[in-house]
Amino acid sequence: MRVLLVEDDADLSRRIxxxxxxESFVVDIATNGEDAEHAxxxxxxxxxxxxxxxxxxxxxxxxxAWREAERLFPVMILxxxxxxxxxxxxxxxxxxxxxxxxxxxxELVLRLRALVRRATGHAASLVTCGPLVFDAQLGTFExxxxxxxxxxxxxxxxxCLILRREVIVDRRELIERVYEGDAExxxxxxxxxxxxxxxxxxxxxxxxxxxRGYMLTAAP
Numbered sequence: 001m002r003v004l005l006v007e008d009d010a011d012l013s014r015r016i017x018x019x020x021x022x023e024s025f026v027v028d029i030a031t032n033g034e035d036a037e038h039a040x041x042x043x044x045x046x047x048x049x050x051x052x053x054x055x056x057x058x059x060x061x062x063x064x065a066w067r068e069a070e071r072l073f074p075v076m077i078l079x080x081x082x083x084x085x086x087x088x089x090x091x092x093x094x095x096x097x098x099x100x101x102x103x104x105x106x107e108l109v110l111r112l113r114a115l116v117r118r119a120t121g122h123a124a125s126l127v128t129c130g131p132l133v134f135d136a137q138l139g140t141f142e143x144x145x146x147x148x149x150x151x152x153x154x155x156x157x158x159x160c161l162i163l164r165r166e167v168i169v170d171r172r173e174l175i176e177r178v179y180e181g182d183a184e185x186x187x188x189x190x191x192x193x194x195x196x197x198x199x200x201x202x203x204x205x206x207x208x209x210x211x212r213g214y215m216l217t218a219a220p
Contacts (some may be wrong), residue, residue: 001116002026002177004048004061005035007078008055010110012101016049019105023139025112026180033057040066044176045073046116049108050095052079059144060093067094074115078103081160113137120163129165130218132201136163143201149152149165150200153178157193175217 003020009030017027028043033054040048040062048066052059063075075128079086095119096115099108103173108191117125117136125137131144141148141158152160156178161169174190186192194214200204207215 001046001112001156002028002044003112004028004030004036004043004045004050004073006030006033006038006048006054006059007033008051008053010173016105016108018193020109022110023109024159025109026156026178028170028180031055033059033062036063037062040071040073041069043174046119046177047073048075049078049111049112051076051089052077058090063090063095065092072119074119076108076115078108085161110137113139117163122163123158127162127165128218129162130205132205132216133163134159134162148200151196153193154200156191156198158197158201158216161214165216165218168209168213179217 002023005013005017005020005027007016007029010031013029013031017029020027021106028039030039034056035058036050036054050059050063055064059077059079066075075094077090077095077097077102078098078099080101090098096109099111113136117127125135127134127136133142141150155190157174160174171190178190194206204219205216207217209215
């Protein structure tokens with residue numbers, strides 16, 4: 001799950017990013033409204049965490065620009081402002097959820113996972129694909145009832161695929177959701193991760209669609 005974290009407080013941003021990365025999120029950081037608007041308009045994200053009081057351009061204006069451009073990824077507003085008018089303005093601009101500082105990072109993680117799950121069309125927290133079960137709230141996988149051990153990169157790829165089960169996921173989209181923006185990515189890195197996942201869950205579960213990408217399927 002790739003997150004755009006928009007926060008101008010460097011210490012808070014670093015703490016949030018560290019906690020999210022520990023939960024296997026891919027985190028891109030913007031520290032002002034102009035950079036945040038550009039990132040949201042030009043890159044792929046599963047969810048955004050957006051502060052309101054930003055330099056250069058305020059959070060509400062950034063959010064309005066995203067929605068006007070039909071950038072529909074869910075947005076969590078995270079701010080020190082707890083007044084009702086700010087919440088109304090945020091929701092009217094297109095926000096999906098609202099948290100007030102100070103907050104517990106554990107709650108933020110759970111809410112972000114719920115936003116991503118609902119945005120991909122899954123109302124329930126358990127997402128299944130054949131014998132593979134993903135608890136989108138806890139971030140855990142089981143295969144035939146047993147816990148599935150995955151590396152961070154394997155988890156990112158498999159979570160992306162299972163949330164879009166039976167749908168072809170473009171290779172470029174996988175790369176953008178799995179790696180942070182400044183990461184150096186080998187040309188065959190996704191293929192290596194897919195090969196490892198096939199050994200763990202069964203080669204027939206992940207189909208290669210030549211020239212397009214990969215699809216997780218329940219078919220044996």
